[in-house]
Amino acid sequence: MKKLRCVKGMHDILPEDISKWHYIENSFRALVGRYRYEEIRTPILEPLDLFIRGIGETTDIVEKEMYAFSDKGNAQLALRPEGTASVIRAFLQNNLDSISTISKLYYIGPMFRRERPAKGRYRQFYQAGAELIGVEEPSADAEIIAMAVHFVETLGIENVTVQINSLGDEDTRPRYRQALVEYFSKLQDNLCTDCIRRLDTNPLRILDCKVTGCAKAGAEAPSVLDFLTRDSSQHFEKLQEYLSLYNISFNVAPGMVRGLDYYTRTIFEIQGAGELLGAQSTIVGGGRYNGLVKQLGGRETPTIGFAFGIERLLLLLGEGANHLKSNFAFVAGVGNGDVTRAIIVAEQLRRSGINVDVPYKQGSLRAQLKRADKSGAVVAIIAGEDEYCRNAVTLRNLKTGEQQEVHLDTLAEKIRELM
RNA sequence: GUGAGAAUAGUUCAAUGGUAGAGCCCCGGCUUGUGGUGCCGGUUGUUGCGGGUUCGAAUCCCGUUUCUCACCCCA
Numbered sequence: 001m002k003k004l005r006c007v008k009g010m011h012d013i014l015p016e017d018i019s020k021w022h023y024i025e026n027s028f029r030a031l032v033g034r035y036r037y038e039e040i041r042t043p044i045l046e047p048l049d050l051f052i053r054g055i056g057e058t059t060d061i062v063e064k065e066m067y068a069f070s071d072k073g074n075a076q077l078a079l080r081p082e083g084t085a086s087v088i089r090a091f092l093q094n095n096l097d098s099i100s101t102i103s104k105l106y107y108i109g110p111m112f113r114r115e116r117p118a119k120g121r122y123r124q125f126y127q128a129g130a131e132l133i134g135v136e137e138p139s140a141d142a143e144i145i146a147m148a149v150h151f152v153e154t155l156g157i158e159n160v161t162v163q164i165n166s167l168g169d170e171d172t173r174p175r176y177r178q179a180l181v182e183y184f185s186k187l188q189d190n191l192c193t194d195c196i197r198r199l200d201t202n203p204l205r206i207l208d209c210k211v212t213g214c215a216k217a218g219a220e221a222p223s224v225l226d227f228l229t230r231d232s233s234q235h236f237e238k239l240q241e242y243l244s245l246y247n248i249s250f251n252v253a254p255g256m257v258r259g260l261d262y263y264t265r266t267i268f269e270i271q272g273a274g275e276l277l278g279a280q281s282t283i284v285g286g287g288r289y290n291g292l293v294k295q296l297g298g299r300e301t302p303t304i305g306f307a308f309g310i311e312r313l314l315l316l317l318g319e320g321a322n323h324l325k326s327n328f329a330f331v332a333g334v335g336n337g338d339v340t341r342a343i344i345v346a347e348q349l350r351r352s353g354i355n356v357d358v359p360y361k362q363g364s365l366r367a368q369l370k371r372a373d374k375s376g377a378v379v380a381i382i383a384g385e386d387e388y389c390r391n392a393v394t395l396r397n398l399k400t401g402e403q404q405e406v407h408l409d410t411l412a413e414k415i416r417e418l419m
Numbered sequence: 420g421u422g423a424g425a426a427u428a429g430u431u432c433a434a435u436g437g438u439a440g441a442g443c444c445c446c447g448g449c450u451u452g453u454g455g456u457g458c459c460g461g462u463u464g465u466u467g468c469g470g471g472u473u474c475g476a477a478u479c480c481c482g483u484u485u486c487u488c489a490c491c492c493c494a
Contacts, residue, residue, distance in 0.1 A: 005485080060492050064420080082494085111494080116420080118488060127494060194491080205492090259493055282494060309494030334452050367447095369454040377454095384452065398454070 009115070009123025019325055020317060024155065024310055025108055028128050031151050035143065037104040037130050042086040044110065048076040054085035054296055056261025065113040079112035082260070083129050083307055084289070085296070091133060092298045103133040108310075119278025120312045129286075129307030133293070136302035138235050141266045141288060142242030148284045148306045149248050152270055157316045159273040160283070162250040164243075166236040166265050167257075168228040170291060176227040177203055187217045207255030223254040232265055239266060262289040266304065276315045283316065284308035327419040328355035330372035334365045335385025345383045345393060345408070352412035354419075373398060379418050381411070 006012060013021060029039070048068050055062050067079040080086050087105055090096075096103050108128040117123060130147060132140050145162065152160055167173055180203040188196055190213040195206045207218045228236065243250055250268075258267045267287035277283070286306025293301035329349065333342030339362055346356040357375060359368045365382065372380045382394040387405055395411065396403035397418055406414050 008485085065492080113493080115492075116490090117486090118490095121493070125494065129494095197491095202492090279489065280493075285494065307494065312494060332453090364450090365452045366450065366454075369452095371454085373454040380454080382452075386452085394453090396453075401454085403453085 007123070009117040011122060011124070017314075020314060021310070024313055024317075025128070027154050028106075028108065028151060031154060032106045032130050032147060035104070035147055037106045037132075040087060040090060040105045040107055041109070042080075042083075042090050042107065044080055044112075045077050046080055046086055046089065048078040050085050050089055050296070051078055051081060054088065054262065054292060055082065059259060059261055061113060061259065065115050067112045067114055081113045082111055083107050083109070083127055084131060084262075084292070084305055087131050087305075088133075088292055088296055088298075088303070092293065092296060097134065097298075097301070101134050104130070105133070106130040118280075120280040120309070120315055122311060126310040127307045128310060129305055131303060131305035133303045134301055135304075136290070138239040138266075139242055140302075141235075141239045141304050142246060144286060144304050144306055145243060145250075145268055146246040146248060148268075148270060148286065148308065149246075151308075152284065152313075155313060155317060157272070157283075157313065161271050161273070162248060162268065163253040163256050163271060164239070164250050164266065164268040165224065165253050165256040166228055166232060167224065167263055167267055167287075168232045169264060172224070172227050172229070172232065176222070176224050179222045179227070180204065180206070183221055184217065190214070190217050202257070204255075204257040208257070218255065221255075225252075225254050235265055258285060258287060260289075262292045262295065263287040264290045268306070270308075272312070272316050277312060278315075280312060282309075283312045325376075326355055327378045328357060328376075329379045329381055329415055329419070330357045330359075330368075330375065330377035331381045331383055332359060332365055332368035332372065333383045334368075335388075337385070338362060338383070341383040341385075341388055345381060345411075348408070349381075349412055349415065354412060354415055369396075379415055381415075 048066075051066065052062055057063070061081045066081055068077070070076050087107060091103060091105070106129065109126065110124050111127050112124050114123055115121060130144065132144055145164070149162060168176070181199060184191065184195070184199055184203060184206055188199070191199075191206070192209065192211040192214055195209050195211070195214045198205045198209075206214055207221060209215060209218065225233070225236070240250075240252075256267065256269065258269075265288045268285075269282050270284035271281045272283050273281075284306055285308075286304070288302070288304040290300070290302045293299070293303060331342040331346045331349070333339050335341075339359065342358050346358045349356045357372070357377060359371060369380055377398060380396040380398055382396060382403075384394060387393055390405075390407075391409075392405050392407050393411060394403055395406045395414055395418075
């Protein structure tokens with residue numbers, strides 16, 4: 001029979017890696033908790049329309065990457081490709097604004113995009129993110145960026161850069177886009193074929209192109225910052241002052257663009273360096289989306305947030321986080337009634353809060369100790385016929401090989417000393 | 420959606436047109452109540468799948484599937 005495998009672009013997270021996932025998730029929860037953000041969990045399946053309206057009909061995500069389908073009742077559904085739209089939907093549906101004018105929410109969970117898989121990119125991948133809803137002031141932008149930066153720092157990931165930019169208000173983007181098209185159209189001979197196509201599809205991306213001709217042309221291109229309104233410009237200035245307050249170094253990257261339509265004013269990315277990430281460099285992305293709540297049927301509500309990809313963090317994390325496995329003991333039974341005796345002793349220890357493995361099947365003591373050693377147990381308890389008559393077992397330290405006979409009453413205590 | 424590379428034992432990899440092999444892992448023994456190191460022995464394959472060339476194909480050719488990486492775009 002053909003071997004079953006999981007769906008393309010999806011992956012299993014195995015026990016040997018899970019401690020890193022816990023480490024990342026726990027660190028994230030602890031960090032955003034300190035800023036008083038609270039967790040929200042939303043369904044993975046949402047009405048298709050939520051993402052079309054929220055993310056934008058012409059974005060790559062909606063146009064060609066969405067897992068969209070109709071169910072047996074003919075409802076149009078989609079697996080969520082990102083977290084923000086769902087959080088805002090839940091915010092509106094549950095009238096969270098009636099509880100407080102400011103909502104601070106975070107989420108962790110799987111997202112789905114039907115792309116061609118590559119290093120650091122999956123069709124089901126995990127994101128964790130935070131949203132600060134209801135604050136217009138640049139202090140909110142700064143807090144969001146600071147949390148993201150501090151989080152990456154907490155994990156011990158180095159060599160990252162913070163890129164920030166402002167896309168201005170709703171009217172800025174079309175005017176700027178127009179200006180870029182006019183500018184690059186005159187220089188078409190210098191552009192690569194990709195960028196000539198981008199002239200139609202996404203002229204902002206030309207600024208990101210690494211081909212020398214394009215980079216040269218891009219250097220003289222008009223800057224989005226010159227198209228900002230006075231308010232947006234001041235907002236951006238103020239943000240940079242706040243970031244200094246948080247002690248965060250950053251680059252202003254006027255060429256940076258983001259893939260979702262809903263962004264206004266501040267956008268930012270944290271990028272990792274080196275080959276660990278493959279062709280991917282963005283590990284955290286975020287920005288402000290003042291129009292989104294209204295777009296989804298609420299009243300105009302300023303909002304800013306970020307999300308990061310857990311798999312990408314994992315690529316940068318290395319082996320650092322794998323020390324979290326908890327120690328455990330192994331009970332071996334010997335002599336008449338060996339397995340039953342092992343189970344009785346094991347169960348007594350578990351009730352005292354110790355993690356214990358048992359051999360399940362009869363075997364020589366040698367075989368049992370071998371198994372104990374391979375499984376990584378720190379101590380072995382030999383529940384032998386002889387010592388059990390004295391209400392005792394043999395406690396063996398598997399690191400040093402030292403062993404002693406211990407009475408059952410003090411066994412748990414002695415084991416704790418060794419673990 | 421486009422392009423490139425890969426696919427042989429559970430795993431890592433050999434075998435350059437002539438009998439499919441090794442290390443590791445696993446299991447057993449040396450050691451009947453003492454693991455790790457050592458020694459001895461053992462299990463394991465439609466060479467991804469389908470076709471073609473050939474006396475003969477893991478090897479050459481065509482197709483196909485899957486994986487990986489890159490483009491596009493993004494976390």
